[in-house]
Amino acid sequence: xxxxxCPEEEIFSFLSFARDKDRKYDKVLxxxxxxxxxxxxxxxxxxxxSNLGDPGLFAGTAELESLLVREIGELMHIPDACGYATxxxxxxxxxxxxxxxxxxxxxxPNVVVPxxxxxxxxxxxxxxxxxxxxxxxxxxQKIDTSVxxxxxxxxxxxxxxxxxxxxxxxxxxxxxxxxxxxxxEIFLHIDxxxxxxxxxxxxxxxxFDFELDGVSSISVDPHKMGMSTxxxxxxxxxDPSYFKSTEVETPYLTVQKECTLLGTRPGGPVxxxxxxxxxxxxxxxxxxxxxxxxxxxxxxxxxxxxxxxxAVQPDVNVASFKCENSPKGWIVSRTxxxxxxxxxxxxxxxxxxxxxxxxxxxxxx
Amino acid sequence: xxxxxCPEEEIFSFLSFARDKDRKYDKVLxxxxxxxxxxxxxxxxxxxxSNLGDPGLFAGTAELESLLVREIGELMHIPDACGYATxxxxxxxxxxxxxxxxxxxxxxPNVVVPxxxxxxxxxxxxxxxxxxxxxxxxxxQKIDTSVxxxxxxxxxxxxxxxxxxxxxxxxxxxxxxxxxxxxxEIFLHIDxxxxxxxxxxxxxxxxFDFELDGVSSISVDPHKMGMSTxxxxxxxxxDPSYFKSTEVETPYLTVQKECTLLGTRPGGPVxxxxxxxxxxxxxxxxxxxxxxxxxxxxxxxxxxxxxxxxAVQPDVNVASFKCENSPKGWIVSRTxxxxxxxxxxxxxxxxxxxxxxxxxxxxxx
Numbered sequence: 001x002x003x004x005x006c007p008e009e010e011i012f013s014f015l016s017f018a019r020d021k022d023r024k025y026d027k028v029l030x031x032x033x034x035x036x037x038x039x040x041x042x043x044x045x046x047x048x049x050s051n052l053g054d055p056g057l058f059a060g061t062a063e064l065e066s067l068l069v070r071e072i073g074e075l076m077h078i079p080d081a082c083g084y085a086t087x088x089x090x091x092x093x094x095x096x097x098x099x100x101x102x103x104x105x106x107x108x109p110n111v112v113v114p115x116x117x118x119x120x121x122x123x124x125x126x127x128x129x130x131x132x133x134x135x136x137x138x139x140x141q142k143i144d145t146s147v148x149x150x151x152x153x154x155x156x157x158x159x160x161x162x163x164x165x166x167x168x169x170x171x172x173x174x175x176x177x178x179x180x181x182x183x184x185e186i187f188l189h190i191d192x193x194x195x196x197x198x199x200x201x202x203x204x205x206x207x208f209d210f211e212l213d214g215v216s217s218i219s220v221d222p223h224k225m226g227m228s229t230x231x232x233x234x235x236x237x238x239d240p241s242y243f244k245s246t247e248v249e250t251p252y253l254t255v256q257k258e259c260t261l262l263g264t265r266p267g268g269p270v271x272x273x274x275x276x277x278x279x280x281x282x283x284x285x286x287x288x289x290x291x292x293x294x295x296x297x298x299x300x301x302x303x304x305x306x307x308x309x310x311a312v313q314p315d316v317n318v319a320s321f322k323c324e325n326s327p328k329g330w331i332v333s334r335t336x337x338x339x340x341x342x343x344x345x346x347x348x349x350x351x352x353x354x355x356x357x358x359x360x361x362x363x364x365x
Numbered sequence: 366x367x368x369x370x371c372p373e374e375e376i377f378s379f380l381s382f383a384r385d386k387d388r389k390y391d392k393v394l395x396x397x398x399x400x401x402x403x404x405x406x407x408x409x410x411x412x413x414x415s416n417l418g419d420p421g422l423f424a425g426t427a428e429l430e431s432l433l434v435r436e437i438g439e440l441m442h443i444p445d446a447c448g449y450a451t452x453x454x455x456x457x458x459x460x461x462x463x464x465x466x467x468x469x470x471x472x473x474p475n476v477v478v479p480x481x482x483x484x485x486x487x488x489x490x491x492x493x494x495x496x497x498x499x500x501x502x503x504x505x506q507k508i509d510t511s512v513x514x515x516x517x518x519x520x521x522x523x524x525x526x527x528x529x530x531x532x533x534x535x536x537x538x539x540x541x542x543x544x545x546x547x548x549x550e551i552f553l554h555i556d557x558x559x560x561x562x563x564x565x566x567x568x569x570x571x572x573f574d575f576e577l578d579g580v581s582s583i584s585v586d587p588h589k590m591g592m593s594t595x596x597x598x599x600x601x602x603x604d605p606s607y608f609k610s611t612e613v614e615t616p617y618l619t620v621q622k623e624c625t626l627l628g629t630r631p632g633g634p635v636x637x638x639x640x641x642x643x644x645x646x647x648x649x650x651x652x653x654x655x656x657x658x659x660x661x662x663x664x665x666x667x668x669x670x671x672x673x674x675x676a677v678q679p680d681v682n683v684a685s686f687k688c689e690n691s692p693k694g695w696i697v698s699r700t701x702x703x704x705x706x707x708x709x710x711x712x713x714x715x716x717x718x719x720x721x722x723x724x725x726x727x728x729x730x
Contacts, residue, residue, distance in 0.1 A: 001436050001439055001440050001642060001646065001647050002643070002646045002647065003646055003647050003648055004646045004647075004648055005643065005644050005645045005646035005648065005649045006643045006644060006646065008404060008644060011404070011408075011640050011643050011644055012407070012408070012411070012640075014643075015408055015411055015412075015429070015636055015639075015640060016411070017425075018425035018426065018428055018429050018636075019411055019412065019415075019425055019426075020425065021424045021425030021428065022412075022415060022422070022423045022424060022425040022426055022632075023422045023423070023424075025414070028422060030419075030422070030617070030618075030619065031416070031419060031422060033414075033416050033419075033629065034414075035414050036413060036414055039373060039376070041410075041413055042377070043376075043377070043380055044413070045406075045410065046377070046380055046381070046384055047380075047384065047387075048401060048406055048409070048594055049390070049398075049399075049400050049401055049594075049595075050384075050387060051396070051398050051595055053453075054395075054396060054398075057387070057388045057393060057395070057396060057696065058387045058388070059386045059387060059388075060382075060383035060384055060385060060386030060387040061383065061384075061387055063383055063386065064380070064383050071366050074366055075366055087452050087596070087627050087629070087630075088418075088627060088628055088629040089628060089629070090626070090627050090628040090629075091627060094492075098492065119613050119614065119615055119616070119623075120628055122613045123613055123626070126611075126613075127459075127463065127492055127493060127626075128492060128494075129493075129494050166617055167616070167617055221629075223629060229413055229414075229631075230414075230416055230629050230630075230631045231452070231596065231627075231629055231630065231631050233629075246491075248484050248487045248488055248491075249484065250484055251484070251532070251698075251699070251700065251701045252395070252531060252532055252698040252699065252700060252706055253395075253698065254395065254696065254698075258484075261455070261488070261492075262452050262453060262455050262456060262596075263453055263454060263455040263483075263485055264398065264452070264453040264454070264455075264586075264588060264595050264596055264598075265452075265595075265596065266594075266595045266596050267387075271380055271383075274380075275376050275377075275380060277366060278367070278370070278371045278376050278379075279370050279371060279373060279376055280370045281366065281367045281368055281369045281370035281371065282366050282367065282368045282369075283368055283369055283370065284370045331422065331619065333616075333617040333618065333619070334616070334617065335616065335617060336616045341617055
């Protein structure tokens with residue numbers, strides 16, 4: 001640390017230089033984040049100093065958090081939802097597993113997940129000392145229900161289904177999981193971090209949320225397809241008592257107890273998320289999600305025309321291809337099975353898809 | 366969720382109404398957060414879409430994170446520090462305990478902490494299934510070294526010392542803890558979430574950082590006395606190999622592995638924290654911290670003049686008083702022992718202190 005401070009403009013010219021090394025999103029087909037909506041950025045700034053870790057102090061922001069949870073809850077078919085704004089899918093998944101474990105109270109808890117599960121479950125189980133049981137997927141990259149029951153036993157505290165998987169963009173047979181969990185009284189957590197702001201705006205989307213009786217909790221990220229600023233996830237649960245189990249006492253704060261994983265929590269992204277929900281409304285989201293799905297289809301069809309078949313048919317705006325080489329200058333990712341994987345976020349336009357397809361067509365020329 | 370979107374101005378008038386319900390910081394003497402520095406806000410906005418969860422995509426922001434860790438490391442007497450930007454003290458403490466456990470590999474791990482420890486340690490031990498052993502404090506609210514050794518055994522994976530406790534603003538005898546931990550080869554984590562940006566700028570401050578050989582890791586929060594935007598904590602460690610132990614593989618990202626607790630991580634607060642460090646320099650921080658300490662002293666002396674003695678002499682800008690009633694219109698907090706507790710953050714001025722003292726003097730009139 002320098003003894004004397006630097007002039008502001010010198011610092012910002014340095015930061016600007018660093019910013020230029022970040023990728024702009026226009027040729028990024030790998031990320032599940034996107035450019036935040038301008039309305040989210042404006043709202044974020046209005047609440048830049050707001051700390052939800054001290055909700056008595058920031059009573060107005062805390063109300064916005066409650067409204068956000070309620071509005072997302074309504075979207076997920078539970079009008080009296082409880083929950084809170086997290087830092088994202090990882091925290092939501094950790095907390096859901098934690099709650100599930102506390103409900104079931106087993107000495108050697110295990111969690112049953114599809115092998116397509118996000119790597120945050122590996123973290124969560126490492127932290128919580130749970131056994132992670134990964135069920136193979138079927139040919140469509142969905143949890144294989146024909147073998148699922150072999151993985152469940154009396155120490156299974158949670159089953160997880162994915163609504164919009166990270167690698168293949170598919171939705172597990174959640175109605176089936178819901179039936180199993182209802183019958184066996186097992187906590188069912190749905191990871192809809194990505195799909196939670198896609199599926200509600202599609203016609204004939206598979207069921208994944210609280211309209212299914214067996215679903216206990218859902219992770220959904222406003223900072224992905226909700227176009228909020230990061231960090232903004234949301235953990236929504238069916239039963240308010242779930243959150244009692246993770247409470248600690250909080251002396252010296254304006255409230256008595258805290259159920260969250262983290263302490264200080266930014267209010268800005270929460271205000272941003274709520275502002276975008278209200279600004280766009282259902283019709284606005286339908287339009288944006290519709291465009292993303294159309295672009296995803298345009299990409300899948302275009303790749304097929306070039307001889308690269310889609311690996312599986314996705315349910316959301318993610319696609320995977322049997323294509324070994326990636327075009328230069330583009331950021332795509334690879335699934336664990338080696339497929340090229342793309343995500344058509346709102347920053348991806350038809351023109352970008354066409355440019356990408358042109359570059360793919362020239363890979364081997 | 367409404368079918369149709371709302372006009373932007375209607376939304377912002379609603380948000381503004383909510384914002385007005387938040388407390389302004391001027392009469393808040395309870396918080397360890399403050400109004401972020403304008404330079405931090407400007408830098409935050411420049412990196413508003415930046416996601417450190419995908420550092421290959423945001424290579425420039427990732428460089429800023431490395432610089433932040435290095436600069437904080439230098440401040441903490443370790444020029445080649447390793448670490449990362451967390452969401453705050455809670456995450457830093459969870460990760461430190463996790464790393465300590467993985468280093469020691471005990472079946473029934475316990476963590477030895479002073480009873481003055483922040484409640485995040487209770488969360489961390491609940492999550493990690495560690496036994497939390499709280500050592501009583503002496504009359505100065507510091508860990509009682511005369512009984513400390515009774516709490517340590519072969520299953521102790523970590524001892525924690527606090528550099529600037531939340532309730533009383535004192536620094537544990539960390540040199541002593543360092544000697545014990547060096548002798549017994551136990552991981553020593555220092556919670557300097559608050560004091561980390563105070564103690565380095567004071568003359569004759571007690572030693573608390575890596576200049577003591579036994580210190581393994583330090584938690585320090587730029588979003589507290591570092592005046593960055595929230596969320597910005599930092600976990601700094603002596604040995605880079607520590608972070609290997611928390612790594613998971615990250616398919617479909619631009620990097621192969623991730624050692625952090627969370628996934629998506631905002632780059633904005635990191636850019637903000639680095640910008641403030643550079644803008645103020647050591648002399649700027651010395652000035653701000655000096656003012657906070659002077660105000661803290663002014664408050665302590667003024668309260669003594671009113672007949673309210675300080676409960677213990679603090680080492681940082683926190684104070685506690687034997688004063689049962691709180692003046693109306695002010696936010697102060699209460700320690701678990703019932704003392705009035707205040708924090709003189711940078712938003713607290715001499716005039717505010719004087720106004721507070723005047724209101725205290727009129728409590729029983």
